[in-house]
Amino acid sequence: DAGITQSPRYKITETGRQVTLMCHQTWSHSYMFWYRQDLGHGLRLIYYSAAADITDKGEVPDGYVVSRSKTENFPLTLESATRSQTSVYFCASSPGRSDTQYFGPGTRLTVL
Amino acid sequence: LAKTTQPISMDSYEGQEVNITCSHNNIATNDYITWYQQFPSQGPRFIIQGYKTKVTNEVASLFIPADRKSSTLSLPRVSLSDTAVYYCLVGSSNYQLIWGAGTKLIIKP
Numbered sequence: 246d247a248g249i250t251q252s253p254r255y256k257i258t259e260t261g262r263q264v265t266l267m268c269h270q271t272w273s274h275s276y277m278f279w280y281r282q283d284l285g286h287g288l289r290l291i292y293y294s295a296a297a298d299i300t301d302k303g304e305v306p307d308g309y310v311v312s313r314s315k316t317e318n319f320p321l322t323l324e325s326a327t328r329s330q331t332s333v334y335f336c337a338s339s340p341g342r343s344d345t346q347y348f349g350p351g352t353r354l355t356v357l
Numbered sequence: 358l359a360k361t362t363q364p365i366s367m368d369s370y371e372g373q374e375v376n377i378t379c380s381h382n383n384i385a386t387n388d389y390i391t392w393y394q395q396f397p398s399q400g401p402r403f404i405i406q407g408y409k410t411k412v413t414n415e416v417a418s419l420f421i422p423a424d425r426k427s428s429t430l431s432l433p434r435v436s437l438s439d440t441a442v443y444y445c446l447v448g449s450s451n452y453q454l455i456w457g458a459g460t461k462l463i464i465k466p
Contacts, residue, residue, distance in 0.1 A: 278454075287444060287458040288401070303454070335400050343389050343448060348400025 248272075251336050251349040259357050264323045266352050268336030276339045277319040278303075278346065279311065281332040288335065294319055295342070326356045361445050361457035368463045375432045377460050379445030382426050390421060390428045391446040395459070401444060404430065440464045 249270040258264050268277065279291040280303075290303030292311040300311050308330060310322045319338075323330055333353050337346040362380040369375045381390070389408050393401035405412055407419045407428070418431040432439055445457040 288456045290454050290456075293454075337400070345391070345403040345406065346393075346401075348402070351398070351400055 249338055249349040251352050255353050257355045258326050261325050264326050266321045266334055268319045270338040274338035274340050278337040279321045280335045283332050328356050331356045361447055361455050363457040363460045366461040370465050372434055375435050377430045377443050379457050380427045381447045384425050388447050388449045392430045393444045395442045435464050437464050
């Protein structure tokens with residue numbers, strides 16, 4: 246089905262482990278984004294990508310790594326998870342820079 | 358760099374018009390303003406976007422005064438299903454994305 250999906254939807258991991266969150270969109274949108282949303286707070290941009298092989302830092306990039314080898318996929322990796330990275334992570338995509346962003350359902354990550 | 362400020366929460370009643378204002382004092386000429394709606398356990402969903410004056414679609418209106426230092430999302434005749442968190446977003450030409458902290462809107466019967 247067309248849309249934007251995230252996997253896993255829920256993840257529990259331990260401090261120090263590497264975790265990768267997946268994001269896949271079927272619209273061939275150029276732009277993709279990763280946000281984190283802490284309980285009761287707004288969205289903070291982690292990284293974004295304007296096209297395959299083009300990525301840039303957002304507001305809170307430390308501790309995260311992204312890649313975009315294909316237009317449709319934009320994985321987010323926590324290289325060594327910390328408790329402060331416990332959050333809900335949202336992926337989004339948009340056709341152009343100023344266009345509507347379409348959000349995935351989110352991944353709830355808990356770091357113990 | 359623009360900073361956005363929204364009320365933390367608002368209450369209203371079914372059938373009323375609700376106006377939520379976002380302040381963005383340092384908005385640049387080419388920055389656009391977008392509003393999103395978020396229900397619990399879901400990603401935000403686009404409501405409306407504009408640069409200046411007034412924009413209207415099937416669900417909302419967006420009012421932006423000439424100085425563009427604020428914007429107001431207007432929801433006509435709200436229902437219980439409009440209970441959600443509403444975010445304003447200022448997007449700049451250098452691709453800074455400044456999200457507001459969100460306004461929790463509670464609609465009462």
